[in-house]
Each structure stands twice: as structure tokens, then as C-alpha cells.
Amino acid sequence: MILDMRQVRKAFGGLVAVNNVDLTVQQGTIHAIIGPNGAGKTTFFNCVTALNPADSGEIVFEGTRIERLPTHIINRKGIARTFQNIRLFPYLSVLQNVVVGTHNQSSAGILASVLHTPRFREEERQMVEFAMSLLQQTGLVDKKDIYARNLPYGDQRRLEIARAMAGRPKVLLLDEPAAGMNTTETSSLEAFIRRLKDDGLTVVLIEHDMKLVMSIADVVSVIDHGVKIAEGTAETVQNDERVIEAYLGKRKDT
Amino acid sequence: MRLLEVQDLVVYYGHINALKGISLSLSEGHFVTLIGANGAGKTTLLNTITGGVQATSGSVLFREEPILNERSDLIVRKGIAHVPEGRKVFPELTVEENLRVGAYSIPQKKKVAELLALNFDLFPRLAERRRQEGGTLSGGEQQMLAIARALMSDPEVLLLDEPSLGLAPLLVEKIFEFIVQVNKLGKSILLVEQNANLALHVASYGYVLETGRVVKEGPAADLLRDDAVRKAYLGIA
Amino acid sequence: MKLKSIRPAFVSFVLRYRVPFAILLGVLLVAYPWIVRNPYLLRVATNVGIAIILASSLNIIIGFSGLFSLGHAAFYGIGAYTSALLATRLGVPFWLGFPAAGIVAGLFGTFIGFATLRLRAVFLAFTTLGFGEITRIVILNWRDFTRGPLGIAGIPVPRLFGWSFTREANYYLILLLCAAVILFVYRIYHSRLGRALIAIREDETAARSMGINVFGYKILAFTIACTIAGLAGSFFAHFQRYVSADSFVADESFRIITMVALGGTGSITGPIVGAMILELFPEVFGFLAGYRQVIYGAVLITVIVLKPGGIVGVKGVFEKPRATRRSWIAQALLPRFNGGTR
Amino acid sequence: MLFVQQLINGIAQGSLFALLAISFAIVYGVMRLVNFATGSLYMIGAFSGFFIVRYVVRDVFVAIFAGAVAGYIVAFVLEKLAFKALRGVARIASLICTIGFSVFLNELAAVLFGSEVKSMPAFYGQTAFRITGVAVSWLQVVMVATAATVLIILQLFIYKTKMGLAIRTVSLDYRTAALMGINVDRTISIAFSIAGAMAGIAGVLAAVYYNAVAFNMGNLPGLKSFSAAVFGGLTSIPGAIVGGYLLGIIENFGVQIISTGYRDIIGFIVLVAFLLFRPRGILGRKTSM
């Protein structure tokens, strides 16, 4: 159990986006969260990363409570994420985007930066090297010098993952990583996520592409209207009547 | 008669190809739905039709008149109303003011009053709350307001973008009942929805969108039975 | 525009012979006093130097971090007064007053940053503008300490081993400072700190999610910029040898922000170009007399309308896709784009 | 009585600030832009009022009307010339543009009309009437009454007319406003011009009240009324009105209690302190107009 959420609740005005949800993520698993649009999945991620801190409830990461910590500290503790509506730094190059991601891995201060101390240069070299290795893994190495905004959609998604990985997280939160990808892109993404798991990373993933979810998720949680309505392996969830209803709407017999 | 016709529409956001050549059409009095997963390009399509997004190529004809890349307000004045995603009710205007804004393109005061009465008939909840600020309404009421506001321009075509978003199932059904009622009033409807079951139940014809392309189209009843559609959504074998 | 078509060729030419050009430039800058042999041109160059430092430092706030500050002249003034008061009241030499000025201005910057950097951008702009006015009025009213409107006269020139800095020495001092500041800004830009600031500018939420302490870095950027402005103030005080509140009015803040925006927000060269243009404009166009300012205003508007990102701004950053309609100026001056927009 | 006298002085001056603050608020409301050329529009209003009174007809109300028209027209031209093209572009560009216009208009006025202070003919005698030791001049009465009338008309315009509704709608969400059939460009242009008219009216009132017209007369009031607008949250017209009057009153009491030397920053100090505790201003909500 690396990440444990208890009774997390978040409301915007009158709308309760996340309603007392419990969720436990086991170390080294791929945990998918699915549910229709507007179900509160992204809000849930925002609670974990404190972009929209939860109104109540506890979030425990590796045994410590993190729900009151600011976003950047949570990231430093080892939780990284991507965004549903891609939030790259559009006018930074692909490589620079990933190097920014290594922020929590480095420590050079102003003085070192300005004086170009040997330690600074060594650190910079390591950061770039690490970033390059991530680009290698995500297949973006040829595009390292172009502006992030000029990448095709699928590449932007991959770059976001590479950037999140640059902080060497223990848990990676992916918000619809396959959205807008075609089938080949999706299958290479699938392989990539599997590799991350093999490397010991825990992945929490919000996804609409059911094929992807069903093939890689160890555990699937279903959220609808801010409430967790089902949880289990892909097969169990798939055949759950409430899940089908939540997705396709109530089946009317015609 | 073909009221609205979209041909080979291509849209880029910067270097991202959001629509890859979409064609569809809507005839007078019909109810057409466009279903597809998140990021398929449904909202982009509606925004392109009403001038919010610039298209790279293709054409959009309204009553055989090209309207692509016209200014939004001029398109609306021609008779196309658009209920945007997320409702976009003006939170600090009262319900009545929201409706009056909807009738902005109509110069005759008398006609505005008639439309107002008509919509209050259709949505009695709104009549009760006419002096309340839009932002204080519940999600379902806001959705009704958004639809009523669009009707205030007395359009021929109504574009609806995910009216079920974030609403409880019971409310969703209610909203859909309203939409059907509106269709019966003679308005042609293009509905974008991810609640495929519901959408295909109320519409007469459907298009399935995937990553900027129409992958399937047909009468709604056929699509409803089509396993491919179910698959696209749930991966259910 | 004409400039656009010339620039790539020019840039590639310069790039090809980058090393000889850099050496030539260095030699020219060092030899400048001996080439021009004219104290006036030397002074103009020195003024340009001060302006470059001010604009480059403000660029850290505006261009790198995407924040607003309309009170930069206040920090410049605080630095100038700190140094001037230390020198005239306590006899502190320039070499100690100089860092002290930076520290005091930086502390004020930190304070203002703490107080306002959580606010929305427009309120930050307002607060800095207000702080600028408050600073000026306090200088004017606190007569016992600052001599109020009388200003501080008789500020000694910097001395080193019994040798006073005048004319050429001042030029070399500012040349050195300028080079140091540009190098400093350049290295900040290309370091972890600079990347963090740019990330904040590009997308604050994403930056926060990358482990960047957004508030902390904003304050740091603000403090650094104010410190540099304070240093510039100290140099100015010892260079002009008289300071008064007249030099640190709101218009001066506007002038500095104009240098940054006109030259190009967010790039290293932008503020340098902007500072040169604004400093040299009155010198070169002095013959226009009363019409000079009118023309300056018109030129400023035209340039900004045609190139909202500034003359050498980082491409695209502050120049988002323009609306479909163009203003009268743009219609008259820009050739029509083909296709696409209407 | 001293208290009442300073209060009256403050309200009279506050009328000017309120009109200028509205001008800021309208422009910020529809364009999210701080218009530093507001002071120049005030100056232009004052000059047109001055020329009317000098050469056409000696009537305050005609002058006020002329000031409003001049402010409207000049603002309209500024918007067409530049701000239209800068919509959607980084805000710093528009901001610099307003600074550029301020320099341009001020110095143009100096070149065209001369840089010396022009004297506005005196209106309404100069004699004060007194109520228990408090002097109120007719001019103060006229000024406050005019400002109040203008404010009421504006309020009616914004809340009761179709164009007013369009302006409010555009300030809330211009994308959705376009979907309502509102011509956003034209609405912004009209709102900007109305803001210019407000500044123009303030300029004529100031010219009459202080009997003086000069090319740089708008600089200080422009800067100060920005703080009045911030007081009201920057997008709220009622907020701007309250902010304007409050600023006038606070300044006058500040002079009484402290010194004239601190007058120009009393508003800033109060406001900066205030912002630290209530970052949205007194009356301002998120986006209200």
C-alpha cells in the first residue's frame, strides 16, 4: 500500500465532485480509475496533488499524511502526474521540458548557476543525460530541439509522461494518457506503461480507452458522480451492471 | 431539405490535427447525434460550425450558403444556436437576463416577449427563478437555462454539446425529455453526447467519431444494436 | 516587414563568423572611448549601460516569470539613495555602498514580493505602482533623512587606490557591470532557476506539479531583479553625483517597462535593444524639439501593434495568434496575409 | 464642522475620481486592460469643454456634452487604431500601448494648444453659501449633481438597455456572448468609447471646478483614480463609484490629519494595506461588471 485515500471529499460550491471516496493503491501495480465524463476523476487527482486540496479526508503516502502539503512538496515526496488537457511548457523545447521535470532532482543555487561551478556543470550534465535517456525511452529523442507546442498530439502526451518521469517519482498519476492517440500509438503507450511497472513504478491511470484499461490494469476503480461504484479486476468491473449503466446510460429495451 | 451540411472539415490546433476531414449533414426537423469518446473532436466540430475555431479546409453550408469561418454572432443570427459544453450560463445575470441575452439578435420587443413566455412555458422551473442569478441555479437548472437561452434566438438548428455532463442520471433523462420536446417543436437538433445509449434512443440518426474521424454512421436504432459502438466505449467483447 | 526578410540572412552571416565578430565587438567596446574621443558620447554610452541593466533586471520579472511590475524605478531609487546617503553622511566608499544598495533594494523587493505575489496579476501591477509612488513621496517628505526635494549633492566619485573614476573609468565600470549583469541574466536563464521561472510563466499549475515552489521562486525572481536595480541606482548616484526624487518618478518605471516590451519580452537581447532605442531616441531626434515626444508615442504604438512581442522578443511567447480583425494601423502597414484568415 | 467641511470637499473631488474610476472599470471589465491613457482622455475632454466655452457658447452643460463626445470619439479611434489588433495578445503589449497613447496625446495637446495652463471662465459666481459654518459652493453642488446624473444614466444604460446587457455579457464571457449573436468587437469598441466619454466628462468638470486646463492635467488624477477602481475590485461599476468617493474623502481627511505632502499616496497606502487582507477589493466579485 503506497497510496491510501480515506473519505476524500471535494465540493465546488454546491456541486460535490468527489464524495467521500476511499481508494487504496498497492505498490507496484497499475491502478485504473474509470468513469464517465464529469464523474470527478480529475478532481480526485487534483486532491492527491493538492492543486485543489480536498475539503476533508486523509491521504496517506508511504505512511505519512500529505493532504495538507503544498503541491511542490508532494511532487518532491514522489508523486508525479500528467494532465488531461496536456499542460506542457509550449515554448520550451522538448528537451527543456523534460529538464524542467528534473527540478526536484537538482539543487544548484543562484551562485552555482552564475559562477558555473564544476558541481553545477556536473549536475547539469547529469540532468540532461537523464532527460535524454527518458526521451530515448519515449522515442522523442529526434525531436528534442523543437518547441513542445509543435509536437503532434500523441508525442505531446508522451512528452508529458517523460517530463513527469524526470522527477523519479514513486507513483505516477496519468490523466487520460491515450486520449487522442491512434491504435499504434496506444499500443506503444501500453508497452511503455508496462515497462514502467516492471521498473517498480506504481501507476494510477484515468483512461477512457477501455481496451487499454482492460489489458494493463491490475485493479480498476469506477467512479460515477463523485462516488466509487465498483472496484476489482478488469473482468469483474466489465460485467458489473452498474458500470455498464453508468457508461452507456440506462439500457432501454427497444 | 438539407439544413446543415459539413463537408471534409479539417481543423488544426497549432500542429495538432483535431478534425481530419469530417462530413455530416442534418435535414430539416431531424434529430442527429454525434457520439464518441473524450478527445474525439466532437466539441471542436461544434465550435468550428459556430465560428469559435478556425478551420483549415472543408466547408460548412447552412441552407446551401457557406458559413465556415464567419464571425460567430453572424452565424447565430442566421439561425444556428449553440448550447456550449459546460453550459456557460452567465452566472451574474439573472435568469431572465440570461434569456434576454439569448434573444439578442431579435430586434422586435414583442417577439422577444413571446419567446420568453414560450420558454417559461416549456421550463416552468425557470419561470419560478426568473429573478435569481444564473450562478445560483443547480446544475440541471443551469442546463435548462442554457437550452432555453439558445431557443430564445428562435433558431432553426440547435447544437447541443454534452447536455448530460456532470448531471445525475435522473436529471439527465429529464433534460433529454426537454430536448425531444424541442425537436417536436420543429427545431432540427445536432446533439453531441457521450452517453451513447440515451443519445441514440432519442435521435434518429447517429455518427460515431473517433480521433477526429467519423468511423461509423447510420440510423440510431442500428447503431444502438451495433457491437462496435459498445466496444468503442467499454471494450466489452 | 522588411526587417523580417533581412534578419535570417544577417543572423546566419553573423553566426558563421561568430568568433571573429565577438572579438571585434569586444575590441570595439573596449576601444570605444578612444574611437569617439568625446565625453558626450561616452556619457550617452554610460546612460545606455544603466538602462540596459535596469531593463535586463526587469526582464527577469516580466519576461522570465511573467509577472508585472510597474514600480521598478522605486528600487532603482532606493539603491541610489542608499548609496548616496551612506557616502555623504557616513563617508562609506562606493565599493561598500554599492553592495549595500543592492541589498537594501533587494530587501524591499522581498518584502513587496511577500506581500503581493499571491495576488492576481493586475493587483500586483497596482501594488508595485503604488509602492513606487509611496517611495517617491516618502523621499520627498522625509526631509531630515533624505533632504527631501533638495536632493543629495556632492556624492563622491568612486575611488580606487587614490585614483578617481571619471569619464573613461566610469565607462569601463558600467561596461563591466553591464557585461556582468548580461552574463548573470544569461546564466540564470540557462540554469535550474531560470528554467523554473520560465516554467512558471508558461504554466504555473504544471510547474507546481513538477516540484517547483512557485511562490518561492517568484519572490526570488523579484528579489534578484530589485537587487540589480538597486546596484544600478548606486552606480547612477556616484556617476551623476546628485540624486533627487525627480529621477525616480512613475514615468521612469513606465520607461523601463517600455524598454523591455519594445525590445522584446523574455529574450536576453530584447531589453538591451529596447534600452538602446529609448536612450538614443532623444539624442538622435533632438532636432524634432517639441514634436519629438509625439513622434516617440506614435512610433511606440505602431511597433507594439505590429510586433506585440517586441522587436526581438522570444518568438511566440508574448505574441499569441492575432485576432482575425486588424486595427487600422495594421491594415495600413501590413501586407495582407494570403488565405486562412479573412 | 471641520469634519463636515472636509467631507463636502471630499465628495466634490470624489465625483471626479468616481467618473475616472468607472472609465478604468469599464475598460478592465471588457478588455482586462488597465488603460493608462485614461488621464489623457480626461485632458481631451477638458480641452474640448474649454474650446466650447471659449469660442462657442458659455454654457457648462454644453461643455460637458462636448467633453463626453470628444472622449467618446477619441477612445473609439484609439480602440480601432490599436487595441483591436492586440486582443488576445499578451497583456503587456496593450498596457505599453496605453502608455504610448498617453505620451502621444499629452504631447500632441502640448504642441497643438500650447503647454501653458489655460484659464476656464468662472461659472456660478464664486460666492459660497454657508450652513452653520460649512461653506458649500454652487459649483460643488453642480458638480456633484452632474456626476450623480451621469452615474445614474450610466447605471440605467448598463442595466436596462440591450447594449448594456451586451456589455455585461461580453465582460463575463466573450466567447459565449458571441454565441448569443452579440458582435463582440463592436460591443468592446462601444464600451471602450463610453469609458472615454466618462473620462471626458470628468475632464470638463475638473476644468470648470479648478478653472484650469493643461496638457498634463490628467496624469495625477489618472494614476489616483486607478486606485479608486482597484478599491471596487476593478470590474464593478458600483464598486468604482464607491471607490472614487471614498478616495476623495480619505484624501481630504488625510490632508486635515497629516499633511498635503502625503495626499497623493494616502489612497495607495490604504489600498495596498487593504489588498493584503482582501485581495479582491471591497465590492468586486470575480468577474462582475
Place this chain on the structure above:
Amino acid sequence: MAKRIVVGLLVLVAAAGGAFAAGQGERAAATDGDIHIALSAPITGDWSEYGIGFDRSARMAIDQINADGGVLGGRKFRLSVGDTEGNPQMGTTLAQRFTADRTIVAQIGPFASSTAMASQPIFDAEGMVQLSPTASHADFAGGSRWSFGIVGTQAGEGPFNARFAYEHLGLRRVAVLHLNNDFGIDSAYYFSKAFEELGGEIVETDFYFDGERDFTAVLTKLSRTNADGLYIVSFYNDGAAINLQRQRLGWDVQVLGTGSLYNEQLIALGGDSVEGVCTATVFYADDPDPRVRRYVEEFRSRYGVTPSFHAAVAYDAMMLLADAIERAGSTDRAAIRDALAETVDFEAVAGNVTFTPEGDAVKSYRRLVIYNGEFRLFDEVGLPRR
């Protein structure tokens, strides 16, 4: 990025080269035997009204001198005008430009004390006369042997006005309202000191900043004292506003002000509210003195307005400089300075000039009063009936 820096710096060099060329051109054009004088004044910006007055007077003076046959046996004057914008830094750059131009023999100006003070070290180092018509900063003339002020220090005007107030107007309790700049502070200080030494009382002192238009608050405050007189240190436009607003508040009090009020615009702006306002000035446009007549009439015919006090001192500065050059018998900068320093009782339109060892002028003042809507000599007409 590196390439951008290189390009940018190249532009710098090109621009500097261009400016240099411009400077050189100016120098070459000036070797025709004319005597080259510089004028530094705020031609644009908030103070441009005064700068333009300087410009007009100086040009007129030069035309008159040249028409009268020039100096040093027929050599003519030529004027270079520089704009300070009222910004001290611009003023210092101008100072450097003028001193670097070896054809220029002396500078007239600048207008503002802050600019004069800021450029003083340059004139001191380069050795050229800076003759300011208006700078009255206490440290200005004494700050350098090359700096001269002809406006007369406040040490002269203040006590004169104090006697005017105490002895002629019979005031005993005076409130002071002054412009908060070097001139205003000094004026208020010298006046107050002298007035108290005479036995009067300063009941309250307050000040305001340039650009202020609303004086009702401060006047309300001052009116609640038991003052029988109000001493204002301000320029004419503020002076008019103060009196208008004073009248509107119904505060009926004897007003006395510094010579800076002396401008016919004061009456135009202030209307009947300035009736009875007294001032002391070194320049009086209706003075029957022929030199004053010649100046005033020609100024009126050229520019259509009556010259103000500030314009008159600029005229004097130019005339005095011509006189000093004639006396020096040379256009050598040092010789001009020495001749200037020896000036005794130079006959000027705005009060005769004799320099103190510091380089300040000692002036004689005249008492003026606004009587029936015009400036009149107080000693002739007394106070208007109210």
C-alpha cells in the same frame, strides 16, 4: 541565444557609431566665427511651458544682440537648444554634450534646480559656465565656481516679503502654504525666519506637490487657524487655483506670494479671487524703464503674450552673458567665467545683477499688488478696496 546577443550588440555598436557621426557633424558646422551658446531647458514634459519661455526669450535676446551688431567687434551669436524633459539625467547628458562641443562657450539654463544640481559636477570638471536663470537651490551657485544663478536667492526675497507682510500689510499671524520643492522649501524657510524675527507669528505651515489641483482640503485646514495672512510659495497656476478655492470656501484673508506668481495668467485664471493678492518681484512688465519696454514690447509683438517673470530672467541671462563676453574680450570659457564673476550692477529687465562671491545675484525687489484686475505697484496704489 548567443547569436541573438551578438546581433544585438552589433546593433549597439552601429547605433553608437551613428550617434558619434551626428556629434561630429555638429562640430564641423560651427567654425564660422559665430559665438555658440547652449540653452538647456525643458522643451517637452510637465515643465515645457517654462522651457518654451526660456527658448523664446533667449532667441529674442540673440536676435536683438545680433541686430545691434553683435559682440567683440561684430561677431554674432548662435544658439543650440537642448531638451531636458525636466529629467535630471537628460540634463546631465545635455551638459556633457554641450561641454564636449568645443565651439560652445557657455550654457544658459537649466530650468529646474534638480537638473542644475545634477549637471553641476560636469560643468565643474569641464570648466564651462552654467548660468541658470531660475535655479535657486541654496547649494547651487556656491557648489561650483562655474555655476551662476541670477534669479536671486530666497535669502533675499524671503526677508523682503516678510517686511512687506509685517510692515506694509500689517500682518501678524501668517499661515504658509508652499510648493514642496527646493525653491518652495527655501522660500518658506527664509520668509518664516524673517517674519518671526520681525515679531510676527507663523501659525501653520503646509505644503503640496507639483501637479496638485485641489487645495480645498488644505485651505480648509489653514482657514481654521487664526491667521490674518496667507503666504503662498507657488507658480502662478497653483496660485490661481489656491485663490479661487480659497474664495469659494469663503476664507477672506490677505494673500501674499513669491515673485513666481508674477504672470498675467494668474489674473486670467484667478479672476476676481486674486484681487488684492500681493507679491514682490524683480520684474515688472509695465515698468517705464526703456530696457524693460523694449523687451516687453518686442516679446508681445513676437509671441502675442506678455512675458512672465521666468521668461524675463532668461532674457537677462542671455544679455548678461553677452555683456560678460564683451568684457572678457574673448570667447575663452575661463575668461567668460571671470568676467561674469566680476559683474557689478548689470542693468537687467528683471532687477540689476551683482554677483556674490558664490555666484548668486543680489536683487532689488518691487512690491506689487493686483488692483482692479491688473498688476500694479503697491507703493503707488496700495490695497484695493474690498
